[in-house]
Amino acid sequence: MKIETVRVTEFSYPSRRATDAAGHSHPGPLTQARLAMMTITTDDGHQGHAFGPCEVIRPHVLDAFVRKVLIGRHPYMREALWDELEHWQRGSAGQLTDRALAVVDQALWDLAGRALGVPVWQLIGGWRDKVPAYGSTMCGDELKGGLSTPDEYAEFACKLVARGYKAIKLHTWMPPVAFAPSVAMDIKACAAVREAVGPDIALMLDGYHNYSRMDALTIGRALEKLQFTWFEEMMNEQSMASYVWLAGQLDIPILGPESLSGKHYARAEWVKAGASDILRAGVPGVGGITPTLKVAHLAESFGMDCEVHGNGAANLAVCAAIRNGRWYERGLLHPFLDYDEVPAYLRRLADPMDADGFVHLSQAPGLGEDIDFDHIAAHTLR
Numbered sequence: 001m002k003i004e005t006v007r008v009t010e011f012s013y014p015s016r017r018a019t020d021a022a023g024h025s026h027p028g029p030l031t032q033a034r035l036a037m038m039t040i041t042t043d044d045g046h047q048g049h050a051f052g053p054c055e056v057i058r059p060h061v062l063d064a065f066v067r068k069v070l071i072g073r074h075p076y077m078r079e080a081l082w083d084e085l086e087h088w089q090r091g092s093a094g095q096l097t098d099r100a101l102a103v104v105d106q107a108l109w110d111l112a113g114r115a116l117g118v119p120v121w122q123l124i125g126g127w128r129d130k131v132p133a134y135g136s137t138m139c140g141d142e143l144k145g146g147l148s149t150p151d152e153y154a155e156f157a158c159k160l161v162a163r164g165y166k167a168i169k170l171h172t173w174m175p176p177v178a179f180a181p182s183v184a185m186d187i188k189a190c191a192a193v194r195e196a197v198g199p200d201i202a203l204m205l206d207g208y209h210n211y212s213r214m215d216a217l218t219i220g221r222a223l224e225k226l227q228f229t230w231f232e233e234m235m236n237e238q239s240m241a242s243y244v245w246l247a248g249q250l251d252i253p254i255l256g257p258e259s260l261s262g263k264h265y266a267r268a269e270w271v272k273a274g275a276s277d278i279l280r281a282g283v284p285g286v287g288g289i290t291p292t293l294k295v296a297h298l299a300e301s302f303g304m305d306c307e308v309h310g311n312g313a314a315n316l317a318v319c320a321a322i323r324n325g326r327w328y329e330r331g332l333l334h335p336f337l338d339y340d341e342v343p344a345y346l347r348r349l350a351d352p353m354d355a356d357g358f359v360h361l362s363q364a365p366g367l368g369e370d371i372d373f374d375h376i377a378a379h380t381l382r
């Protein structure tokens, strides 16, 4: 079995999700969004598919790096293929990103699962076949009836509890919102949600990502009084020393790093330094399922939990495969959007959640995404 082709299909689908200047998503007008699907095909006809941003797996990335490494190679040699691509990152002038490695790695895992007739979550671990989800809100906004006030967060939190969530993570207000960042508003939103949902719902805060140590300490102490479960990405994660300091000041678990580059290597340094109490990695952010598993197993070896960053089939597969991650991050959620609406390019949700807050893993071979190839063919851009 050898890899014969690596193709990317760019296509459109309707979406009501917009992105602000800081890259945070919010509800927006109905538009045609663009997405890319990578398809790896072997000489004996097996295929693996994975989705990613068009820019991340654009033609230059495929021609200059991905095809040169993959074509002619055995698709199950994931560790070797990932290692070679990682080495090529250094000389790529920043063009070969961790997110590109992540799409390749996911497509290789999907190919293996489809070829072997086994779901990826069982191939990589097989710890549980359903995962409790937390509702991860979108960042705060200035939309009336949206997430513009502490009371609106509280109202939305009650709706999420009614939907079945047993845990809720608040992403609060960040620039370019006019009044953000605001220590006072963050604390008010957390207090309003705790008051509304009561003591039995787990709550987490993932607010503004660049507070000072003292502002972060003020918020952390308030969260301790509100019995929050963890405090996430409150300072610039490139300052590991700040996290070491804050983790030493607070009892509430500090979770991270999320957006820090450096894959499993940087996260090993955080464990060694005691910069966080709960480790974090997401498939897109650290370069694939393969390195995400390394982070989770690293954490396990130190008696730490590793909470997987983000939603989607690959992150869900990791959540079902590791013994030291509590939740699946289901989101991002907003009062104006129906998260349970199936995207046009799929035939079913990748992460269906029951009324008790559990997301059930697909038994389908591969990553488990039920791809609507007819939609992709009919809406192909190139």
Ligand SMILES: O=C(O)[C@H](O)[C@@H](O)[C@@H](O)C(=O)NO
Pocket: 023, 024, 025, 136, 171, 206, 258, 309, 310, 329, 332
């Ligand atoms: O910063 C973002 O783009 C979003 O908050 C995103 O990363 C969100 O999924 C998150 O922070 N989860 O923890």
Ligand SMILES: [Mg+2]
Pocket: 206, 232, 233, 258
């Ligand atoms: Mg986060």
